[in-house]
Amino acid sequence: MDALTLQLLNGVSLFAILAIVALGLGIVFGLMGVINLAHGEFVMLGAYVAYVVHTIGLNHWLSVPLAAVVLFVLGAVIEVGLIRRIHRLPELTILATFGLSVCLRQIAELVFSKDFQSVPNPVPGATRAFGVLFPTYRYLLIAIASAVVAGTLLAFTRSRFGLVVRAIVADRDLAESAGIRTGLANLCAFGAGAATAGIAGALVAPLGAVEPQAGLAYLPGAFLVVIVGGYNRLWGVVAGAVTVAAVQTGVIHLYDAVWAQIASLALAVLVLQFRRPSPAGAVA
Amino acid sequence: MGTVSDSRSRSRLWLAASLVALLALVAAACGDGDDSGTPEAPSAPEATDTDAAEPDDSGEAPEPETTEAPDEPEPAEPETTEAPEPATTEAPAEPEAQEPAAPSGEPVRIGILFSNSGPAGVFGPPTANIAELIEEDINAAGGINGRPVETFLADDATDPAVGRQAMEQLIDSDNVDVVLGTHSSATRQAAKPLAEDADVLYIYAALYEGGECSSVMFNTGEVPSQQLAPVIPWMMEQTGGQSWFLLGNDYVWPRRSFELARQYIEAAGGEVVGEEYVPLGTQDFSSVAQIIAGSGADLIFPALVGGDAIAFETQAVDFGIGQDAIPRLANIYEENVLGAMGPAVTAGMRVTLGYFKEVDSGLNNEFVDRYYERFGADAPPHMTFSSHIYDAALLYAAAANAAGTTDTAAVAAAMEGLSLTTPTGDIAITDSRHLAQPIYVAEIQDDGSQLIVQSFPSVEPDETCDPA
Numbered sequence: 071m072d073a074l075t076l077q078l079l080n081g082v083s084l085f086a087i088l089a090i091v092a093l094g095l096g097i098v099f100g101l102m103g104v105i106n107l108a109h110g111e112f113v114m115l116g117a118y119v120a121y122v123v124h125t126i127g128l129n130h131w132l133s134v135p136l137a138a139v140v141l142f143v144l145g146a147v148i149e150v151g152l153i154r155r156i157h158r159l160p161e162l163t164i165l166a167t168f169g170l171s172v173c174l175r176q177i178a179e180l181v182f183s184k185d186f187q188s189v190p191n192p193v194p195g196a197t198r199a200f201g202v203l204f205p206t207y208r209y210l211l212i213a214i215a216s217a218v219v220a221g222t223l224l225a226f227t228r229s230r231f232g233l234v235v236r237a238i239v240a241d242r243d244l245a246e247s248a249g250i251r252t253g254l255a256n257l258c259a260f261g262a263g264a265a266t267a268g269i270a271g272a273l274v275a276p277l278g279a280v281e282p283q284a285g286l287a288y289l290p291g292a293f294l295v296v297i298v299g300g301y302n303r304l305w306g307v308v309a310g311a312v313t314v315a316a317v318q319t320g321v322i323h324l325y326d327a328v329w330a331q332i333a334s335l336a337l338a339v340l341v342l343q344f345r346r347p348s349p350a351g352a353v354a
Numbered sequence: 355m356g357t358v359s360d361s362r363s364r365s366r367l368w369l370a371a372s373l374v375a376l377l378a379l380v381a382a383a384c385g386d387g388d389d390s391g392t393p394e395a396p397s398a399p400e401a402t403d404t405d406a407a408e409p410d411d412s413g414e415a416p417e418p419e420t421t422e423a424p425d426e427p428e429p430a431e432p433e434t435t436e437a438p439e440p441a442t443t444e445a446p447a448e449p450e451a452q453e454p455a456a457p458s459g460e461p462v463r464i465g466i467l468f469s470n471s472g473p474a475g476v477f478g479p480p481t482a483n484i485a486e487l488i489e490e491d492i493n494a495a496g497g498i499n500g501r502p503v504e505t506f507l508a509d510d511a512t513d514p515a516v517g518r519q520a521m522e523q524l525i526d527s528d529n530v531d532v533v534l535g536t537h538s539s540a541t542r543q544a545a546k547p548l549a550e551d552a553d554v555l556y557i558y559a560a561l562y563e564g565g566e567c568s569s570v571m572f573n574t575g576e577v578p579s580q581q582l583a584p585v586i587p588w589m590m591e592q593t594g595g596q597s598w599f600l601l602g603n604d605y606v607w608p609r610r611s612f613e614l615a616r617q618y619i620e621a622a623g624g625e626v627v628g629e630e631y632v633p634l635g636t637q638d639f640s641s642v643a644q645i646i647a648g649s650g651a652d653l654i655f656p657a658l659v660g661g662d663a664i665a666f667e668t669q670a671v672d673f674g675i676g677q678d679a680i681p682r683l684a685n686i687y688e689e690n691v692l693g694a695m696g697p698a699v700t701a702g703m704r705v706t707l708g709y710f711k712e713v714d715s716g717l718n719n720e721f722v723d724r725y726y727e728r729f730g731a732d733a734p735p736h737m738t739f740s741s742h743i744y745d746a747a748l749l750y751a752a753a754a755n756a757a758g759t760t761d762t763a764a765v766a767a768a769m770e771g772l773s774l775t776t777p778t779g780d781i782a783i784t785d786s787r788h789l790a791q792p793i794y795v796a797e798i799q800d801d802g803s804q805l806i807v808q809s810f811p812s813v814e815p816d817e818t819c820d821p822a
Contacts, residue, residue: 073644073648076644077641077644079640080640080641080644083638083640084638084640084641087637087638179471184471184475184476185476185690185693185694186476186660186661186664186690186691186693186694187694188664188668188694188695188696190696190698191668191671191672194671194672195672196672196673196674203674205669205672205673206672207672208640208672274637276668277637277638277665277668277669278637278661278664278665278668278669279660279661279664279665279694280694281476281660281661281694283472283473283661284661286473286635287635287636287637287661288637290635291637318641319641322641322642322645323641323644323645326630326631327604327630327631327632327633327636327641327642328604328631328632328633331633
């Protein structure tokens with residue numbers, strides 16, 4: 071029973087990490103059609119924000135909103151300087167964002183060196199709940215990540231901004247002729263995607279290494295979630311993260327971590343085989 | 355663009371994205387062929403992605419790609435510092451007697467193939483520093499056959515394809531006489547055929563899984579049998595632990611290490627209660643931590659590299675399976691990784707390697723002092739990879755001096771049976787073209803420093819090689 075509870079908690083914490091890391095990719099890809107291969111680097115930069123906050127002696131939790139702001143600004147700059155010029159040719163975005171990812175890694179290396187850095191856990195230790203001990207930080211991570219994901223979903227489904235974005239997704243040309251400023255909406259969407267990646271980076275920083283290459287490890291997982299969940303509905307990120315977390319946690323306990331990875335890849339292949347194109351405009 | 359064509363172009367786009375993502379995933383999942391028996395895969399962290407082609411240099415590296423040795427080699431005597439004899443050579447023959455003359459003439463060209471960018475790039479800067487000391491020390495000792503030496507650095511970017519190009523550059527453009535390598539096994543496999551075709555001696559000096567055998571190669575890094583055979587029984591005696599959990603990244607080096615570890619553990623009367631592998635680039639260890647906690651293991655042998663090691667150890671503490679609960683014996687945790695984990699996580703861990711800068715010998719203390727004087731107190735730490743490159747250069751110099759030539763076959767013949775005393779300790783080339791060398795166990799102290807608590811002199815590798 072306790073073992074099952076722990077497995078469940080492991081699954082939920084993995085879900086939270088996957089969902090928050092993939093959320094930005096879902097926004098940028100689903101809404102803008104931009105395949106952002108630099109998404110992992112946004113996560114990495116978010117982790118460096120947490121590292122800087124730690125080195126100047128501030129509270130770790132401050133790094134979460136700070137990373138969002140820093141990455142939103144960076145995302146907006148990149149949108150204006152790069153994405154805006156090519157987003158109507160989505161295939162080009164693959165190349166452009168790949169180059170961007172290399173640049174961001176090298177810049178991080180120049181600024182912070184290629185040494186491994188770390189951010190200490192602000193709440194070390196475990197909390198007893200549901201009859202089991204589970205790391206306190208992971209409870210907080212689950213709570214914050216879920217809140218951010220839920221808030222983002224609401225913003226994209228219930229707000230006027232969400233309506234505008236959905237109109238653009240449904241038909242960009244028509245939306246433009248109806249007087250919607252698609253440029254501004256794209257800027258905000260790309261910035262928001264980068265901001266959630268920044269939050270993800272700050273949240274996962276105390277769980278592992280902060281280093282220029284760290285983003286490479288996050289990108290495949292994020293793509294996996296978006297593939298499994300479906301690309302043009304934001305709820306897909308949640309559905310994808312739930313599915314991938316369940317499959318990975320389950321298979322690790324039944325077999326091992328290598329089979330868990332193979333199983334999630336197989337899942338992605340299966341989903342692609344059977345997916346029917348979703349109707350355009352179904353954002354949420 | 356209407357909805358229909360829009361959705362079609364979108365699904366095309368979707369397919370492209372999926373392909374890219376799946377490729378990245380497959381690269382991450384498979385890393386390299388993880389056939390447990392075959393020595394095909396890397397001994398160093400393998401990229402989850404191969405961006406890599408950028409020939410970068412971090413702000414860290416104090417020396418750019420190619421160490422520009424002066425055309426007119428620095429004569430040995432006016433060197434103001436002590437410029438000590440780099441090693442007491444016990445080579446079979448020693449053409450240069452006590453008084454080394456200043457080397458002159460066309461330099462002997464020593465290529466160094468190393469990882470200065472990509473996931474293993476963190477190991478590059480100390481090797482780049484050591485390249486300078488190699489030139490300085492060998493020239494101070496009279497050079498090779500009276501000629502000065504010059505080093506040429508080439509970065510493999512932790513990518514076998516780039517490594518092959520780097521090897522090509524060393525052989526074809528830099529015309530090197532020998533290549534010293536510290537990089538992944540994947541790069542070695544890609545670069546080796548070039549050295550064989552060009553008949554250039556290739557000394558692979560990185561710690562690896564063993565099994566390499568070629569007529570142009572010597573392998574002087576630690577192999578698992580050396581790191582483990584003496585240390586596993588010692589660890590069980592020290593801690594009283596009997597049951598082991600083996601946790602490694604999924605590629606050939608951890609698998610080979612665990613295969614041997616299992617034999618040594620069982621021979622010492624212990625048992626393996628769990629063996630798990632995780633893909634390279636794993637970030638979440640919650641499930642693995644639960645499995646370890648449930649296994650009842652007394653000891654953990656983690657063969658994890660880079661960020662994976664840091665993620666596992668920092669998360670393990672919160673799951674109640676930190677070093678204080680279950681002691682670790684690690685075979686790759688080095689200063690960069692340990693430093694990032696922090697002493698709160700690492701204090702008490704034991705690490706088995708062929709070199710630590712804390713090795714307490716006159717020769718090593720002098721060498722390490724000189725390293726930090728030369729490159730600054732905050733220089734990238736000199737460690738087993740850079741130390742083995744230094745030793746490989748000294749071995750080559752001794753063999754080429756003994757042979758009286760830089761001809762590959764003659765030097766290779768002189769390498770066999772060669773023994774030296776270096777800052778690492780007493781080392782000797784074995785019949786299997788590997789290196790009998792000391793193995794040290796360091797224990798991490800409360801302040802994060804490493805203290806050598808045990809050393810095993812002249813540990814023989816369990817390797818065979820007969821390149822006909």
